[in-house]
Amino acid sequence: MVNRKLAKVLKFRYTILAAILVLLAAGLVLLPKYEKHEGINPEELLSNVISPERYITSDELAHKIINQDPSFLLIDVRDEENFKKYSLPNAINIPLKNLLKEDFEGYINQSQFDVVFLSNDNLYADQAWVLCNRLGYKNLHVLKGGINNWFNTIINPAKPNENMASIDFQLYSNRKAASMFFGVAYPEQVKKKPVVVKKVTPRKVVPIKKKKKLPVEGGC
């Protein structure tokens, strides 16, 4: 009895299989579509965000620039106007809104150089960092404190007090030396040379006496 029932069902086995296929294919069409997020997954991004390698301090950067380290690219994400006013030596200007354009991908998406983003503060640079990090680009860093901090530490370092640790003095002298490299002049560095006034000896003018033409004397 059971076998006969089973046989009845099995008579339609190909129909059932075909129906399953159609159902599965229709399921694909009807499934709610969702946007797949590109790039790395959120957990990885979070672990990158809290990684200490994310920031590079202005002292480290100055050290690299002075030693002519060829392994990094400075990318200024401010707009062109600010970039023209002031930027770090050899920085490339990629404004934040143009960051993901194809023209600039070659600078950011590569594994040969360390990329250092910089902006006035580190706000925009951080945004650029997150955007590029999500796309899975490698070796990205942000200049801690941006150009403002660069100014306060390297270009115009604060002088330590007498009661500060010797390490601060060491840091100050390093920064001062660095600032000299970047073209800051200090008063004690500029020694006034005594002005030597040369006595100008007047030229002696030796007049050449012209020979007076002798009056033609009568002869003959």
Place this chain on the structure above:
Amino acid sequence: MGPLIPNGVIPYEWNSIIAILIGIAFGFVLEASGFSSSRKLAGVFYGYDFAVLKVFFTAALVSLIGILYMDYLGYVDISQLYVHPTYLWGAIIGGAIMGVGFVAGGFCPGTSLCAVAIGKIDAIIYVIGIMIGIFIFSELYFIFQPIYDGSFLGNITLMDSFGVNRYWFVFIFTIIAIVVFVIADIIRKKQKKIFY
């Protein structure tokens, strides 16, 4: 997560070993379902046995639907899968030649090796023929090269070149497949029964 080997879930060195295991399983299933018989294979051209058509059509559909589901659920990244490059005229001419060989010999290259494994003499002759064909092709490669390398279209898929939504494409493809199966069944029933 997937594909497993490119994403390092399975070490790269396992590639060939897994290929051999899958190959053995594939050969076993081919033989077990009677695909080492040239009469059964040629049946699709004479209308008395459509097993070849049904099996390979179904295999394509199942893998297609399966991959799309796995991609949807995030188990396989479909963009990382290998897409065979298209050389249009090379594929058309090569396909026609292979079709003629299929009708004449009753095997396709895979099933012929399968039949050699169980000792069929016609399959052995067939494989020797394949070897001679390969030899001629290699020796005359300089003549065939423009066809072989020409009309290169890149690693395209049907969905790319027609610009259709892939889910709709698969659905329509499934319907077409089932209609083809039904028609094949009707044709087979009209044919005189052949015992082989």
